[in-house]
Amino acid sequence: MTDVSISRLCKTYPGQGTPASDDVSLDIADGEFLVLLGPSGCGKTTLMRMVAGLELADSGRVIVGGRDITYLPPRERNLSMVFQSYAVFPHRTVADNIAFGLRMRGVDREVVARKVAWAADLLQLGPYLQRYPAQLSGGQRQRVAVARAIVVDADLLLMDEPLSNLDALLRLSFRAELKKLVSEIGTTTLYVTHDQVEALSLGDRVAVMRDGRIIQCDQPMTVYDDPATEFVGSFLGSPPMNFLSGRVHGSNGSTQVDLGGLHLPAPSRLASYAGREVRLGVRPETIAVSREGDPGASPSTVSVFEPLGSAVLITAELAGQELKVAAPASFRASPGERLWLTLAPERMRWYDPETGSALELAP
Template identity: 70%
Template sequence: MAEIALHNLVKTYPGGTTRATDEVSLHVADGEFMVLLGPSGCGKTTLLRMVAGLELPDGGQIVIGGKDVTYLEPRRRNLSMVFQSYAVFPHRRVADNIGFGLRMRGVDPAEIKRKVAWAAEVLQLTPYLDRYPAKLSGGQRQRVAVARAIVMDAEVLLMDEPLSNLDALLRLSFRAELKKLVAELGTTTLYVTHDQVEALSLGDRVAVMRQGRIVQCDAPTTVYDQPAEEFVGGFIGSPPMNFLTGTVVRDNAGVLRLDLGAHSVAVPETLRGYTGRELRLGVRPEAFGVATGGAPEGLGAELEVFEPLGSAVLLTLTLSGHQLKVQAAADFRATPGDRLTLTLPAERCRWYDPETHLLLETA
């Protein structure tokens, strides 16, 4: 079994005052594709490098396949790594690049040839085996790096932002190829990225990092639909989640509502403890219903900016002094200055404590 278990990993930056990783614990199941997602400087690459053995932790434990490898040198950890910068040898042909690690292990030449041919076929590199990297595109060079990693039959595959140097179209096509390949291999994979689309599309689970800590680790749909804290909702999504702050009150009918000024939104009765206090409402841009004109049951908002995106329309609106981003259908039409009506299904609302910024249970 190639499970990865990280226990309270600590890594301190030089100087000893700031932690790159702050007691991080994470379990990656055998065969799972786990993505570490977060902004630059959050500690995700440092965490990956500690798993690889390229950096040593200041505290904690790393277990791979039931074996403590915390201070074991990289070559004894039975893992392969794909770097952001490809890290292919410019003076070696593609076939030699792919088989390099096997030769270093002293594998029989006939077996090396067989494995190189297999990896080249899987990654569509067979026509390029006799070429040098300078004659390859960026996507082809990244395929070489991946091929070199998979021929090693390692228990664990580590990837550090392997698609970040590719242009948008190459990134899209290679992402699909990579997901299919890893699923076929069944290799336990730990993948680092700052790109939320990559994270949500590739990962079986996504671990979102912030300031050296994992703040949420869930299935991609859960991370998107139910951000565990405001940071996750504000980091994931393009545009990100909207947040509205208001005071919880009871209206004349006894219904709990979030007072936003000229408008209000129904609040779950389970949050009655916030009566008379502030509460934060989080809503994804696509969660709103939107129509032109006014309606007594909706939320009146004024359109500031209209942006057609092809597959959808992005609206920037003002609602009771709050600015909102709302996504509408591609055929929706309106002009800046128009009065629009928003509707908001209760099941699409997410509620956050204004002090802790954590998601509140409403069931």
């Protein structure tokens, strides 16, 4: 069993006023693929480096498989790591690169040969075992780095933005290969990325970080559909979640939100916030758009129309506020045109305008 427990981990670099890791606690189950997601400088790589032993924590603990490794040197942690820059040895063949960690551990030659063949077959590197990295493409070099990491039977596999140096098409194909690979080997994995698509597609769970803290950690679609804060909603999604300002009104048993003269139906659970300002969050793809004034639809004016191939993106003005709408690829509109938008109450999310946190609604 290789579960991971990170408890109250703190790290502040000299000369910096704010912590790079601010009292972070996180549990990773045995065999789980957990993704750390966040913008540059949020502390996700620092957290991974502390787990790897490449940075020492100021305080806190890291427990892997029941063993406290917080202050052990990297070589005693039984971890393997895949870096963003590949970090393959240019003077060694593919076979020697893959075998490097095993040989450093003094593994028997026959076992090394068997494991190298297994990893090469798994990552489709068989024809390239006697080549050098300079003779490989970027995707092939990244496969070598992954193969080197998985052959050593580590307790924990760490991946620090391993796909960011690949072009878009190669990243797409390698992402699918990586997900299948990690599922097959079953190694507990901690993966760092700033790419929301990677996070949502790869992770069993996604931990969103900001300013050295974990803001939300849950299954990918829960994080996407129910962001814990406005930051999470605005960071995930392309385009991100829309946020509109309004005031809650409750009368005659109905609850509405006034967006500046436009009243939208709201769930009755929001009635306890009557009279208060709120922020309404809604994903662009959940908004229905039409040219007819259907019941429950609200009038809007098109500002920008952007065809994206698989869909069209409409920037519209609704009650004096701007929002994005994702419509089917066949839909057409022009700037200045009036369209009718329907915002489904069950897809709306509600936030405190002061804290940016999701409102706690009564059941």
